[in-house]
Amino acid sequence: MFSFLLNSHHQIFVDAQLFAENSSEAARERLMQRATQAGIAALQAQLEQVKLCATHQEIGPIKAHPGLFDEFETGLISDTDIHGVPLGYVTFSDDSSTVNIATTEQYPSLPPKTGKNAVLQLDMNVKGWAGFTHVFPFYTLDQWAPYDWSDFQTMSFWLYGNNSGTTLFIDVLDNRNPCSTVDDAERFVYQFKDDFSGWERVKIRFADMVRKEIGNGAPNDGLGLTAEYFARTGWNSFYKGDQTTAIKRFNQAWLLDPNNQHALWGSAVIAGGRDQIEEAVRLFRMAIENGPESSSLQRDYKFALKELEKSKS
Secondary structure, three states, X not given: OHHHHHHHOHHHHHHOOOOOXXXXXXXXXXXXXXXXXXXXXXXXXXXXXXXXXHHOOOOOOXXXXXXXXXXXXXXXXXXXOOOOOEEEEEEEEOOOOEEEEEEEOOOOOOOOOOOOOOEEEEEEEOOOOEEEEEEOEOOOOOOEOOEEOOOOOEEEEEEEEEOOOOEEEEEEEOOOOOOOOOOOOOEEEEEEEOOOEEEEEEEEEHHHOEXXXXXXXXXXXXXXXXXXXXXXXXXXXXXXXXXXXXHHHHHHHHHHOOOOHHHHHHHHHHHHHOOOHHHHHHXXXXXXXXXXXXXXXXXXXXXXXXXXXXXXX
């Protein structure tokens, strides 16, 4: 249990500064007290997380269709979800930079357009970094709206260049952690230069995007687009005690991506719980081979190996 809490609530134990000042019995006693307090705090945090997952209603991904995906005819919605996480259009910058966004119909005509429509205008004075995010909200404006882009290999947009030589970037926000109440979405970035003048269509292949670490505790499982959603909902069901739905979701994820680490991991855990130990070990090995290193996954795998040894003794 302590190992599980340590992996799930690592920062609590970091903040507790679990080391002895010296080798005295008094220092050892103080260390034990801090460790106990940290363990209790982590357990309380885990219980709150379990409660949240039990009541969490996560909407499924909305199927994206070919053609125009985002436009600026209806204004720039800005709000927060029920946990205070921003929704809609949100600007960000360092303390020395400024950024403002607005829509306008006063602009040079787009090459494929004959009439006017609204475009997004960015006014920026950047010393360090700045930009904006469009977090697509569900129509109730109370949670993020995930989209299924699995049918597509590219996306594109029109940009009016100033030939400034500035490096620009665009991020795609992928999946978040199960039952998340913060912005812990995984980021994938594509960089390009403002080395042209006038309107130009920027076309981006998803395969050319790379993961960007911003220190927000995001998952690290690749740009899944859709399989990861089913794997995450499978784990949500598992933590709620609904293993029937969990294995169904893991199977759906596996059908979309046979190498999805979280789907293989979840299937392994359920197989182990059903005393299908050899199958669990096989699935754990596949999960380890098809994703980033994980101490929690390695721990579960070693436990399954021990159970397999017991069954053969």
